[in-house]
Structures are given as structure tokens and as C-alpha cells.
Amino acid sequence: MRDDPTHLAEQVSSVLRHLVLLLRRTVAGQPVTSQQYGVLGSLEGGPRRMTELAEEHAVQLPTMTVQINRLEDAGLVARGSDPADARVRTVELTGEGRARLRAVRQARIGHLTRELAALTEEERATLAAALPVLAKLGRS
Numbered sequence: 617m618r619d620d621p622t623h624l625a626e627q628v629s630s631v632l633r634h635l636v637l638l639l640r641r642t643v644a645g646q647p648v649t650s651q652q653y654g655v656l657g658s659l660e661g662g663p664r665r666m667t668e669l670a671e672e673h674a675v676q677l678p679t680m681t682v683q684i685n686r687l688e689d690a691g692l693v694a695r696g697s698d699p700a701d702a703r704v705r706t707v708e709l710t711g712e713g714r715a716r717l718r719a720v721r722q723a724r725i726g727h728l729t730r731e732l733a734a735l736t737e738e739e740r741a742t743l744a745a746a747l748p749v750l751a752k753l754g755r756s
Contacts, residue, residue, distance in 0.1 A: 658672055
């Protein structure tokens with residue numbers, strides 16, 4: 617039963633849901649939603665096309681446009697043009713967006729650090745050993 621992919625998928629899904637909720641609580645009450653912070657994180661590597669962002673976040677382009685409009689109104693992103701094709705609109709982080717993203721990451725890491733400190737050394741070692749497998753799942 618332990619090796620059954622369906623049973624394991626159910627367990628992984630449940631655990632990940634709870635971990636995502638744990639991380640979301642660190643930004644509760646902020647003017648930017650956790651989904652919008654996800655978009656900011658997608659822009660960390662540089663300007664991106666709106667269509668790429670929508671695809672990455674598994675939403676329709678109009679939904680992503682609404683998110684980007686809100687982030688732009690908050691001064692966290694700026695729109696630009698693709699140097700290879702001026703018709704294509706891109707989005708990039710502003711300095712404020714980068715600072716806000718950094719602050720949220722620090723808050724999340726601080727919260728996780730406190731949670732991980734409550735685990736035993738053996739539990740932390742087990743979690744560390746599972747990270748490469750979880751990372752592999754995230755890339756598929």
C-alpha cells in the first residue's frame with residue numbers, strides 16, 4: 617500500500633495542501649494575495665510575457681491581466697515591450713515589487729524555521745532527504 621502511486625498521490629496532495637495553507641497564513645492580511653506573490657516570484661528572473669505567466673499559473677490570460685493590473689496599481693510591477701517584438705507586452709518587477717517579494721520570503725522562511733525547529737533532528741533529516749524527490753515532482 618505504501619508504494620501504491622494512487623495512495624501516495626493522495627497523501628502528497630493532502631500534505632502539500634496543508635503546507636501551502638501554512639505558507640499563505642504568513643501573508644494573511646497583506647494587501648497583496650498569496651497568488652499575486654506567486655506571480656511576483658515568477659518575475660524574479662526578469663521580464664516575462666503575459667501569456668507565459670498565464671500558462672505557468674494555469675489561468676486564462678484575462679485572469680492574469682487582472683492580477684497584473686492590480687500589481688501594477690500597487691507599484692509592484694511595470695509593463696514593457698519585448699525587444700524582439702514591440703507588439704508583445706512584458707511584465708517585470710519594480711524595485712518595490714522585489715523588496716516586497718524579499719520581505720514575504722523572509723517571513724515565510726522565518727515561520728518555517730520556527731516550525732522546523734519544533735521537529736526532532738531525525739524528522740528534519742527525513743524531510744531533508746525527501747527534498748530532492750519533491751523537487752523532481754515539481755519539475756515534471
